[in-house]
Amino acid sequence: MPQKSNVTRRRFMGGLATALGVATLNPFELAAQQRRAGAAAAPAAAKAPAVPYDSMAKLANNENPHGPSEAVRKAMTDVWKYSNRYGYPDGGIRQAIAEAHGVKPENVLISAGSGEILKLVDDVYLQSHKLVVGPEPTYQSVYQYTTNSKATAIRIPLNKDYTTDVNGIIKATKLHSRDVGLVYLCNPNNPTGNIVDKKEIAKLLNSIPEEIPVLIDEAYHHFVDNPNYEPSIKYVLEGRRVIVARTFSKIAALAGMRIGFAIAPADMIQEMSPFINSSSLNALVKYGALAALKDTAFEAKMKALNKELRSRTTSELAAYGYETIPSDANFFMVNIKTDMGPIQTKFADKGVLVGRRFPPMDQWLRISVGTDEEMKRFMTAFKEIFPAGKPTSSSAGA
Numbered sequence: 001m002p003q004k005s006n007v008t009r010r011r012f013m014g015g016l017a018t019a020l021g022v023a024t025l026n027p028f029e030l031a032a033q034q035r036r037a038g039a040a041a042a043p044a045a046a047k048a049p050a051v052p053y054d055s056m057a058k059l060a061n062n063e064n065p066h067g068p069s070e071a072v073r074k075a076m077t078d079v080w081k082y083s084n085r086y087g088y089p090d091g092g093i094r095q096a097i098a099e100a101h102g103v104k105p106e107n108v109l110i111s112a113g114s115g116e117i118l119k120l121v122d123d124v125y126l127q128s129h130k131l132v133v134g135p136e137p138t139y140q141s142v143y144q145y146t147t148n149s150k151a152t153a154i155r156i157p158l159n160k161d162y163t164t165d166v167n168g169i170i171k172a173t174k175l176h177s178r179d180v181g182l183v184y185l186c187n188p189n190n191p192t193g194n195i196v197d198k199k200e201i202a203k204l205l206n207s208i209p210e211e212i213p214v215l216i217d218e219a220y221h222h223f224v225d226n227p228n229y230e231p232s233i234k235y236v237l238e239g240r241r242v243i244v245a246r247t248f249s250k251i252a253a254l255a256g257m258r259i260g261f262a263i264a265p266a267d268m269i270q271e272m273s274p275f276i277n278s279s280s281l282n283a284l285v286k287y288g289a290l291a292a293l294k295d296t297a298f299e300a301k302m303k304a305l306n307k308e309l310r311s312r313t314t315s316e317l318a319a320y321g322y323e324t325i326p327s328d329a330n331f332f333m334v335n336i337k338t339d340m341g342p343i344q345t346k347f348a349d350k351g352v353l354v355g356r357r358f359p360p361m362d363q364w365l366r367i368s369v370g371t372d373e374e375m376k377r378f379m380t381a382f383k384e385i386f387p388a389g390k391p392t393s394s395s396a397g398a
Contacts, residue, residue: 321389
């Protein structure tokens, strides 16, 4: 059954100085502070890890462990000369993104990571008491941002094979069509790593009222090697009310630099533009993104390496008796056959950072694909934490 939930506004308590400080923040800065406060209060490891961060195997946040390409690093280094300027030339990043994706500049909105796109989509299309419909579990930010708009999330559980229940999303959207402000999909889905089949995307768009916006988060699309997958930009070109969110944080390895973008019909870009913080991007990341768009050889190398290490690790887990969900992303989920409760701490004590709990999949652990050395460290730690099981020859849901 769909799970209908309100997201409770987090209350900040403090003195006058704190109130005045918060009042000066723009919405994105305030949201960032709220996320940091939530992270600090979350039940993470009870003690600081014994291993320094720089020495940890970082398999928790779906990053590119190899860092940006040499071309990207050089491009960013070369524009330090603009670090003291406001009116520097931006290199034509919006035009370059448009050309790389076969759209016009008026179809592109650039942001500080694709997370900012998810935030402003909420601000624009989830006005007070509107509904957002999407899968559960998935990337949670859209649901969390409903705090600001007083919207409600209708969360549709995954199918038994852990794929997105598109039929359930269609049913819920049509049932509440007068109140639905947004439909959300993450493709490939995070945390499961599997795709939403291109036929299912088409069925969704052809089945729900055409005026309802659909946000498709394609943060991991560069890693996909699956004939049943198809990017959704073609629906923008058809004039559908589709917003495609993408990022340079993943395969381009610019997670710490923050740049992403939306591709959507021009009228939707115009609707969203007033809500963007146009000064949030720095010179270095604009030129780094330009170089990343051109460095297709690096992208292909990262895709192949990710697939190789993901396949090797999931095969080792299967041989050790632990099933995984087939993934087309730079992460995967493994069934650890026990509650996630203390697992992050146990891995951290062994120098390995792993993913958090993703309810209701409380016995599944998300692992980002790291370097060759990091994945070997993960398998060593895994075998020290979990007992061997009966070897399995298939993945979950296969």
